[in-house]
Every structure is written in structure tokens, then in C-alpha cells.
Amino acid sequence: MVVDIRGLVDAKQGTVDPRIYHDEEIYQQELKNVFARCWLFLAHDSQIPNPGDYVTTYMGEDPVLVVRKRDGSVGVFMNQCRHRGMRLCRADAGSAKSFSCSYHGWTYDLSGNLVGVPSEDDAYRNEINKAEWGAVKVPQVDNYRGFIFGTWDPSAPPLLDYIGDFRFYFDAFADRTEAGTELIGGAHRWVFPANWKFAAEQFCSDMYHAPISHASAVLALTPDDQDVDEEVFPMDGTKGRQFSSELGHGTGFFVESGDVLANIVGQKPADWFQGGNPEAIGRLGDARAERMRGAHATLFPNFSFLPGINTLRIWHPKGPNEMEVWAWTLVDKNAPADVREAQRIGTGRTFSVAGLFEQDDGENWSEIQRVLRGHIARRSSFNVQMGLGHEWDDDPDFPGKVNRVYCEMAARGFYKRWADMASGMSWDELMASVRKAVEVSG
Known part of the structure; x- marks a missing residue:
């Protein structure tokens, strides 16, 4: 049986049918049409x-x-x-x-x-x-810049076209120095009883959960003389940006914040990432090198990272109700030894199998999946409307379609791309759809 997947996602109205997270037939179409075709x-x-x-x-x-x-x-x-x-x-x-x-x-x-x-x-x-x-x-x-990608589909567009307008934001993570980047400390691997899309979408679009879900972790990491709300996670969405690509990629970050990185991974890595590395400023410019703070990002479909915190991960699907997470710590090759070691410790303390923030996220995703075992729960649409219709594309510092950081624009873009691909649209149709959307927004 072939499921009409495109009818389960309404990006224009901002709704998602929760069947996309638990239905076995949808999952099999996903493996065939998304994971067997994407980079x-x-x-x-x-x-x-x-x-x-x-x-x-x-x-x-x-x-x-x-x-x-x-x-x-x-x-x-x-x-x-x-x-x-x-x-x-x-x-x-x-x-x-x-x-x-x-x-x-x-x-x-x-x-x-x-x-x-x-x-x-x-x-x-x-x-x-x-x-x-x-x-x-x-x-x-x-x-691409030391990151190895592959696709089973010989007709898929070239990797650079697949990354597309996300390159500007990806490079803020991957192209900070001529020396490049490297992984340190080995891989952390664990299993969540939850659908992979919850994780990929959150890293793509969701800063909104951070002040709520991570309140206890933030409180534990914030010095006593700081105001947690105002200095760590600003509650004013105008102090950040969210970017959404028609290709399904997305990112969000603060442009004004206090010591969000220093409190999470430590002062030395924070200083290095936010202005302590002159080469990065020269390569990327001030906006990307110093003003993208506390960022989250997903390259569609299941490759996510947190610039500055520098965790890098894949959400491997293991059926509709389970994923396996593989996570690493990424550093600039030419970073000083004390910065590298502090980054490894700070990232592991917060975003790893036993990390303070990671446990919050895992509990949320796992509990959602348990709720979706119910018949009525699976019939109730999810709301993905935050910031709907309020995006702009003429930001002087951050190109493409952007919005306030507390927004679900990138989630809508992620799910639309997923639905188009999972439904079996050809690459010609997919790329034509992207061009049309860009023309309309322009």
C-alpha cells in the first residue's frame, strides 16, 4: 500500500499529521524515497x-x-x-x-x-x-570541506547543488580556518525509542524549547551573578535569526546574547569560537564568525550540528519508533591544545550520551513517541505555525529566507521537503519546485 504522504504535511497552514512519526508503511516509503536518494x-x-x-x-x-x-x-x-x-x-x-x-x-x-x-x-x-x-x-x-557524503541515487544533483543556499551557514561551522577541522574524542552512540524526524527537526528549527526544556541544565551551568533568562537565552526573538532553505536545511542562532557558549562548553572554547580566532573573522566576516551564537542546524535529512558547542551527529533511523544517535566533537585543527581539550570536555558534558542537555531532549522525544501509541493521539494534527508569514529575505547580514529565532519556519521547510521526497517526486520535479518557491518569494 502506498500512502499519500504529501497530504500529511501542510506547510502553508503549518500542520503535520503525526502518522509520519509512527506508521510502518510511511517509514518504508521514507527509506526508499528519502534515504536511498538523498546525499x-x-x-x-x-x-x-x-x-x-x-x-x-x-x-x-x-x-x-x-x-x-x-x-x-x-x-x-x-x-x-x-x-x-x-x-x-x-x-x-x-x-x-x-x-x-x-x-x-x-x-x-x-x-x-x-x-x-x-x-x-x-x-x-x-x-x-x-x-x-x-x-x-x-x-x-x-x-565538502572534509565532510564525506554519498548517495545511492546516480541521478541526484551534485552535492554542492544539494547543499545549495545552506553553504553560507554550513561554512560558519566547517570553513573557519585553512587548516580545516577534525573530530576528536571518538564517537558517542546511543538509542532513543523515538522517530528520527523529531531530532532532525529540532536541530533544524527549534530554539523555542531551550529556555523551557533545558532550564535546569542552564541553571546548573550559569554562574550565580548572571541572570539566566536575559543573559543565557534571550526571550526576545528579535535577538536571533532562523534560516530556512527550500532544500529542507535549516539553522537558528542568537545574534545578541551573553555567555551562552561560555556557560555551556567553557570560556576557552567560547572565546576561540567568538572572536578569538582572527583567521575565522577574515574568512567568514563578522556576522558569521562572531554573531552566530548558540546555533543549531540540520542538513537535510539527518545530519545535525551545533556550531560553537561543536557537537556533530547523525540520526540513524531504526524503524518508525527508534533512532540510533552517533555524535562526535569537532574542532578546528589549528585550535590550541587547551581549547581543544576544553571543547571535548564541555561538549561531552552537555551534548553526549550522558550530557545534561541531551538527556532533556531524549526524554521529550521518547515521551512523544510513547504518547503516539494511542489511537486518538495519532489522529490529532500537530501545530507548526510559529512565525508563519512573517519571514523576510533582505537581511543585510544573513542571506536567504530568515525569521526571528523563535520560529518554526525551518520546520515547515524541513517537513515540506521530506513530504515531497517521501512521496516519490523526481529530482527534476523537486528542483523545479525549489526554483518556483524562490521565484515567488523573490
Whole structure:
């Protein structure tokens, strides 16, 4: 049965049907039409610096190997043997010359080509064509400023077109120095009994929850001589901006705030991120280098990050009612050692498996999912109307369609893009829809 997904999201009226968070048939369409077609974040260059280095990850629910090949390029292929479908590599990361299936011993090289079959001459009479039985390869792989992406869809637009107008905001996180960025401290991984879209949408659009959901954490981290409301999370929405891309990406941030970063991750990382690194100011300009504070962001569909706090994460779908979170800490490569260490500690203390803020978010998402087990709960539309009709596109500092920071404009953009893709719209139709929307707003 094919569900009419576009009828479940009304971006113009600002409503969402909660069936999108729990229905199994919708989830299967989502895997096919969103995760099998979108550009997905796979790994960072710093995770696989040398030939033979690899990490294992997922594209939707498909396991893949991301490998640095001998020529320095990156190959991505299914972490699955073509003989009986066994997982080829069960380690999270490492270095290898080849990958051998532990079931029957078929062996694949760093590009995913089948190079060894036990008893090939006897059992197969030398009749197996190994060239036809290599691992299934991801047809498009690209790298943007050290961030490795891939898509299963050979007809998907180039990565730069997919990121589109979000590049201005992504670069504030990814392009602060010529040296680039790197991940430190390893990965934190945990499971939430909740739909992945709750997390991706929140990081895309929702500053509104922060003064409420995170009140106790903010109180614990704020020095006694500061006013929590006014200096940490300004309640005046004009003191921040939210950006929404027609491509489904979004971000929000304060442009006037007190010590929001210093209180969350520590003074040294905050100073470095907000003006302490002259190179960043030269590359990005004052607006991005110093005035985007306490930011949240999602690159559609499931790649999110918090600039300044510098947590980077993927929301892996594990069925309609569960997600697995993979999170890292990102730093500028040329940041001083004491800044890097303070960033690692501060980010882990707040946004990790046991982080103060992370536990607040997880409890919210998990409780929503439990409520949606009810018949009536699943029939009641959700309100996504905040700031509807009040956006502008002529901000002198922040390009694109923007609004006040307390807003749900980017959530509406996220869900519209999700509904269009999940319903099976072609890339030509999707990009035409984007062009039309931009023309209308312009």
C-alpha cells in the first residue's frame, strides 16, 4: 500500500499529521524515497586519514563501508557479502588491506571488488565471474570541506547543488580556518525509542524549547551573578535569526546574547569560537564568525550540528519508533591544545550520551513517541505555525529566507521537503519546485 504522504504535511497552514512519526508503511516509503536518494553524511576526513583506513556506518538502514583507497580517494560500498548477505566487517573502524566475509570467506579489496573465493577452482570449477559479484557500490561520493557524503541515487544533483543556499551557514561551522577541522574524542552512540524526524527537526528549527526544556541544565551551568533568562537565552526573538532553505536545511542562532557558549562548553572554547580566532573573522566576516551564537542546524535529512558547542551527529533511523544517535566533537585543527581539550570536555558534558542537555531532549522525544501509541493521539494534527508569514529575505547580514529565532519556519521547510521526497517526486520535479518557491518569494 502506498500512502499519500504529501497530504500529511501542510506547510502553508503549518500542520503535520503525526502518522509520519509512527506508521510502518510511511517509514518504508521514507527509506526508499528519502534515504536511498538523498546525499547523506558518512564520515569526516580525519577518521580515515591513511590508505586502508575505514569506518562502518549506515545509509538509512543499509550498512556501508567508507574506505580510504590506495590512491587517496574514498570508496563507499555495501557492508554485505554478495554470497549470502553476511556483514563483511563488524568493526566500527580500523585499517585493512582487504575485507573477508567470516561466513564463507569471500574477500573484497578496498574498492569493494571481489578478489578471492575459497576453492574457486574446485567448488566453482573456475566458472564464477568475480567481476560481476563485487560489493554494491555507492554511485556518487563527494567531499565538502572534509565532510564525506554519498548517495545511492546516480541521478541526484551534485552535492554542492544539494547543499545549495545552506553553504553560507554550513561554512560558519566547517570553513573557519585553512587548516580545516577534525573530530576528536571518538564517537558517542546511543538509542532513543523515538522517530528520527523529531531530532532532525529540532536541530533544524527549534530554539523555542531551550529556555523551557533545558532550564535546569542552564541553571546548573550559569554562574550565580548572571541572570539566566536575559543573559543565557534571550526571550526576545528579535535577538536571533532562523534560516530556512527550500532544500529542507535549516539553522537558528542568537545574534545578541551573553555567555551562552561560555556557560555551556567553557570560556576557552567560547572565546576561540567568538572572536578569538582572527583567521575565522577574515574568512567568514563578522556576522558569521562572531554573531552566530548558540546555533543549531540540520542538513537535510539527518545530519545535525551545533556550531560553537561543536557537537556533530547523525540520526540513524531504526524503524518508525527508534533512532540510533552517533555524535562526535569537532574542532578546528589549528585550535590550541587547551581549547581543544576544553571543547571535548564541555561538549561531552552537555551534548553526549550522558550530557545534561541531551538527556532533556531524549526524554521529550521518547515521551512523544510513547504518547503516539494511542489511537486518538495519532489522529490529532500537530501545530507548526510559529512565525508563519512573517519571514523576510533582505537581511543585510544573513542571506536567504530568515525569521526571528523563535520560529518554526525551518520546520515547515524541513517537513515540506521530506513530504515531497517521501512521496516519490523526481529530482527534476523537486528542483523545479525549489526554483518556483524562490521565484515567488523573490
